[in-house]
Each structure stands twice: as structure tokens, then as C-alpha cells.
Amino acid sequence: MSKTIYRRAAGFAAAIVFAAGAAHGADTPAKFLGANSCASSSCHGGGGANQNQFLVWSLKDFHSQRPFATLATARSKQIADAVGIKDPVADARCTVCHAPLRDMPENLRGENFKVSEGVSCESCHGPAENWLRSHTRTDYTRTDRTAAGMRDLQNLYVRANTCVACHQNVDADILKAGHPELIFELDGQSVGEPKHWSAEKNGNSAQAWFVGQTVALREMIWQLANEKSPAEDQINRWAGLFWVSKAALQSISDRVGDKALPTAPADAVKVAGLVQSELDRGARRYAAEHWTDDMTRKILFAVANTAESFHDNSISQALQARRAERLVLALDRLVAALPELKSNEPVQSKLNQLFKLAQSIPDFDPKQFAAALEEFSKAVAAR
Numbered sequence: 187m188s189k190t191i192y193r194r195a196a197g198f199a200a201a202i203v204f205a206a207g208a209a210h211g212a213d214t215p216a217k218f219l220g221a222n223s224c225a226s227s228s229c230h231g232g233g234g235a236n237q238n239q240f241l242v243w244s245l246k247d248f249h250s251q252r253p254f255a256t257l258a259t260a261r262s263k264q265i266a267d268a269v270g271i272k273d274p275v276a277d278a279r280c281t282v283c284h285a286p287l288r289d290m291p292e293n294l295r296g297e298n299f300k301v302s303e304g305v306s307c308e309s310c311h312g313p314a315e316n317w318l319r320s321h322t323r324t325d326y327t328r329t330d331r332t333a334a335g336m337r338d339l340q341n342l343y344v345r346a347n348t349c350v351a352c353h354q355n356v357d358a359d360i361l362k363a364g365h366p367e368l369i370f371e372l373d374g375q376s377v378g379e380p381k382h383w384s385a386e387k388n389g390n391s392a393q394a395w396f397v398g399q400t401v402a403l404r405e406m407i408w409q410l411a412n413e414k415s416p417a418e419d420q421i422n423r424w425a426g427l428f429w430v431s432k433a434a435l436q437s438i439s440d441r442v443g444d445k446a447l448p449t450a451p452a453d454a455v456k457v458a459g460l461v462q463s464e465l466d467r468g469a470r471r472y473a474a475e476h477w478t479d480d481m482t483r484k485i486l487f488a489v490a491n492t493a494e495s496f497h498d499n500s501i502s503q504a505l506q507a508r509r510a511e512r513l514v515l516a517l518d519r520l521v522a523a524l525p526e527l528k529s530n531e532p533v534q535s536k537l538n539q540l541f542k543l544a545q546s547i548p549d550f551d552p553k554q555f556a557a558a559l560e561e562f563s564k565a566v567a568a569r
Contacts, residue, residue, distance in 0.1 A: 215294055215313070216294075216312075216313035216314070216315040216316045216335050217294050217295065217296045217313060217314075217315040218287060218290055218294060218295060218296060218299055218308050218313045218314065218315075219296035219297075219298060219299065219308070219313075219314045219315060219318060220296055220297070220298030220299040220300055220303065220306075220308075221240065221243070221244070221250075221298075221300070221303050221306040221307045221308075222298040222300075223296065223298055223314055223318055224239070224240050224307050224314070224318075225240040225244075229322070230382075238382070239382035239383070240307075240382075242380050242381065242382040243306070243307065243380075243382055246380040247379065247380045247382070249304055249305035249306070249309075250303070250304060250305075250306070251302060251303065251304050252304060253283070253284040253285065253304040253305050254275075254281075254284055254285040254301065254302050254303070254304040255302075255304075256284060257274040257275045257280055257281070257284050257285070258274075258275055261364070262274045262280070264363075264364065265360060265363045265364050265365055266280065268362075268363035268364070269359050269360055269363050276288075279357065279360070282352075283305075283351075283352035284304065284305075285301050285302070285304060286305060286309050286352075287299070287301060287303070287306070287308070287309060288301045294313070296315070305352075310337065310339065310348055310349075311336055311337050311339065312335050312336055312337040313335060314336075315335075316334050316335045317331055317334035317335050317336040320334060321334070321336055328340065339383075340389065341473060342372070342389050342393060342394050342397040342398075342473040343397060343401070343469050343470050343473035343474075344473075345372065345376075345394075346372050346394075346397050346398045346401040346402075346469065346473075347401060349370070349372065349375070349398075350370050350372075350398070350401050350402055350405050351405060353368055353369075353370040353375065354368055354369070354370035354402050354405050354406065355368070355405055355406065355408075355409045356368055358413060358416075358417060358420065369511075369512075369515070370398065370401075370402045370405075371395065371398060371399070371402075371515050371519070372394045372395060372397065372398025372399075372401075373391045373392070373394040373395040373398060373519045373522075373523075374395070374515065374518065374519055376388060376394060377391070377522075390477040390482075390523065391519060391522060391523040392477065392481070392482040392485070392519060392520055392523035392524075393472065393473075393475065393477040394519075395516065395519040395520070395523075396434065396472055396485070397469050397472050397473045399427060399430070399431055399434075399512075399516070400431065400465055400468050400469040400472065401465070401466075401469045402427060403424070403427055403428060403431060403465050404461075404462050404465035404466055404469065406423065406424045406427065407424060407454055407455065407458050407461050407462060407465070408458065408462060410424055410451060410454075410455050410458070411455050411458035416455075418504065419504070419508075421451045421452075422502075422504050422505045422507075422508040423508055424451050424454075425450075425451050425505055425508065425509075426505060426507075426508030426509040426510075426511060426512045427508075427512045428449065428451075428454075429495075429509050429512075430489060430509065430512045430513050430516050432449070433488050433489045433492060434485045434488060434489055434516065436488065437484040437485050437487070437488035437489075438481050438484050438485060447460075447461055447464055447465075448461070479523075479524060479525075482520055482523050482524055483524065485516075485520060486517070486520040486521065486524070486527075486566065487563075487566070487567075489513060489516055489517065489520070490517060490559070490562060490563040490566055491563050492513070492559065493556040493557075493559040493560045493563065494556070495509070495556075496509075496510070496552040496553065496555055496556035496559065497552070497553060497556055501552075503550060503552060504547065506550065506552040506555075507544070507547045507548075507550035507552075508547070510540075510543070510544040510550060510552075510555050511544050511547070513540075513544070513559075514537070514540045514541050514544045517537055517540065517562070518537060518541075521533060521534075521537060521566075526569050527566065527569055530565070530569055532565040532568070533562070533565045533566055533569065535565075536558065536561050536562035536565045537562060539558050539561075539562075540555070540558050540559060540562055543555045543558055
């Protein structure tokens with residue numbers, strides 16, 4: 187499981203369509219029918235709250251058209267020129283995320299298929315040919331829909347895998363050329379997405395954060411292992427997230443998967459296959475967990491009480507900054523998941539201060555952050 191869903195461009199199209207065809211028991215892969223196949227007023231193009239999914243995506247969602255259109259901008263051309271890409275609109279290193287269906291073979295394209303749709307319905311839900319007519323049947327279960335090739339996005343593990351690669355990793359040379367750095371955080375990004383699904387299907391927000399971060403770690407170690415000479419910042423990004431995740435895990439469990447993982451990035455890279463396997467097993471496990479508010483509280487208290495670590499002078503300022511970057515995202519999602527804290531003004535005020543202190547990597551002050559973190563921890567304890 188390493189950039190498996192989208193990032194390996196050569197295998198992306200074949201992997202998802204053949205998987206869908208095989209799941210349906212078909213001899214040939216399912217076709218992609220295009221977003222318009224979902225757009226009739228009697229289906230997802232209507233005005234009612236339960237039938238407006240296409241309208242929400244097409245009118246409000248960044249994933250509609252804009253990712254593809256971004257490739258035609260002067261900024262994209264500048265980045266492409268810097269790394270030797272002739273045309274970002276046509277190059278798989280760009281289109282794999284901005285227009286993920288571009289390389290779909292002609293025989294798998296339905297009449298209304300449009301590459302310019304960007305990240306559209308079938309990019310996330312899977313090729314629709316085998317489930318389009320049946321998926322709204324009242325007697326169909328989630329298992330029935332999945333068997334027909336529809337991706338089960340209610341499953342947090344599946345959802346994280348569908349989103350992570352395009353929201354987490356960018357090739358090092360493209361980053362150096364000016365592509366914005368990406369940070370994958372499943373819960374926060376789901377909350378920020380214009381909703382075209384029912385709120386009750388979103389799952390536990392703290393659980394979504396936890397599963398998403400475990401999957402992100404898995405993808406980041408894959409990238410580190412495949413870089414000939416990973417930059418210090420790449421290493422620090424992985425180490426920062428691992429540090430937060432380890433503190434979270436130790437509060438509710440003694441393991442991610444079934445084996446202990448090396449904590450140093452260099453050691454983890456040496457056994458990257460093992461690390462990926464264990465992180466993947468952990469993500470599956472916690473996606474299936476019966477999550478409780480008590481688990482969320484334990485994790486929050488554990489990660490909030492880490493101020494002492496920011497006084498450790500043996501840890502570089504750059505790594506401390508990356509720890510803080512991931513920590514404030516964790517605190518934000520954990521607080522939002524707890525009814526007694528999400529509207530608590532003192533807690534929110536202290537959290538806002540932490541965000542301000544963590545927003546600049548070069549200017550990060552570990553000791554100032556530690557003091558603010560201690561104040562945040564006190565506010566949480568006094569809820």
C-alpha cells in the first residue's frame with residue numbers, strides 16, 4: 187500500500203477498473219460514464235437535500251473542473267518548465283492528481299466521459315457502469331454496492347486511501363520547483379469539503395483523524411524509501427507526524443499493527459516494507475474500531491501534555507516545528523470531536539494561539555510554543 191490508489195500513474199487506470207470489473211464478476215472492466223450520468227434531476231442533479239449531490243460538486247466543490255484548469259495556468263507552466271515537463275495538461279506526473287482519468291483507455295470511456303471534469307464522481311466512487319442503475323435500490327446494502335464496484339467511502343480506511351496520495355505527497359523536485367506543500371488530514375479536509383453526503387455517514391471525526399494520519403504515515407515512509415537522497419525537511423515531516431501519532435497510540439494502545447515500529451526515520455526506511463505493512467494493518471484496525479469519546483479524551487490529554495518535549499535542546503528547531511505543525515492539527519480535530527470542548531471559549535482561544543505559533547517553520551520558537559501548550563493543557567483540564 188504505497189501511493190496505491192492514484193499516484194502510480196501507469197497502474198492507476200488499470201488497477202481501479204479491473205478491480206471493479208473483477209468485483210462484479212465481469213470479464214471486462216467497468217466503464218467510466220462521466221459525471222453527467224449522475225446529473226439528472228431525478229437522481230443527483232435535483233434541488234432537494236437528498237438529490238443535490240451533483241449540484242454541490244459542480245457548483246461548490248474545488249474538485250470540479252478546477253484541478254484540471256489549474257494545469258493550464260502560467261504558474262503550472264513555470265513549475266513544469268523547472269522540472270522538464272513539456273505540457274502539464276498532458277503529463278502524467280501532473281494529471282495523475284489534477285485529471286486522474288486522463289489516461290483512461292478509449293474503450294473504457296462512456297459517451298459523456300470528460301477529462302476536464304477533474305476529480306469527479308467516479309474518481310472517488312469508482313467506475314459507474316456496473317452500479318449506476320442499481321445503487322439507489324432500497325433493497326441494496328453497502329455490501330451489494332461494493333460488490334458491484336462502488337467504492338465504500340463510509341469505511342474510513344477506504345476513504346483515507348482514496349484521498350491520501352493526491353493530498354499528501356508531491357515529488358521532491360516538483361516541490362522544489364514551487365508546488366505548494368500538501369498535508370493530508372482526513373477529518374479536517376472532510377469537514378472543509380462542501381457536503382454531498384449525509385452527516386451521519388461522515389463517521390466519528392476523531393477516528394477519521396486517527397485513521398487518516400496512520401495512512402498518511404504509511405504513504406510518507408513509502409516516499410522516503412523511494413527517494414535516493416531524501417531532504418532533511420522530508421525526513422522531519424515524517425518524524426513530526428510519527429511523534430504525534432506515537433503519543434496518540436500510547437494513550438489507547440501499545441501498538442499500531444502487530445509489531446513494534448522503529449522510531450528513527452533512517453531505521454524505518456531500512457525496513458520500509460515492514461513499516462508500511464504495520465501502518466496499513468493499524469489503519470484497518472482502527473477504522474473498524476468502536477470509537478468512543480473516552481478514547482478521544484485519552485488521546486487529547488496525551489498529545490496536549492507534551493510541552494516538555496519542546497524544551498529538549500537535542501532536537502533541532504526544524505523538527506520541533508514539524509512536530510508542532512502536526513500537533514496543532516491533531517488538537518484541533520480532537521477538540522472538535524468532544525461536545526464539551528468544541529465551543530469552549532478558553533480552549534479555542536489557546537488553540538488559536540498555538541496555530542499562530544506553529545504557522546511559520548523558519549520562525550518557530552519551541553519554548554514559546556511549549557509555554558502556550560501548557561496553557562492549552564490547563565484549559566482542557568479545567569473544562
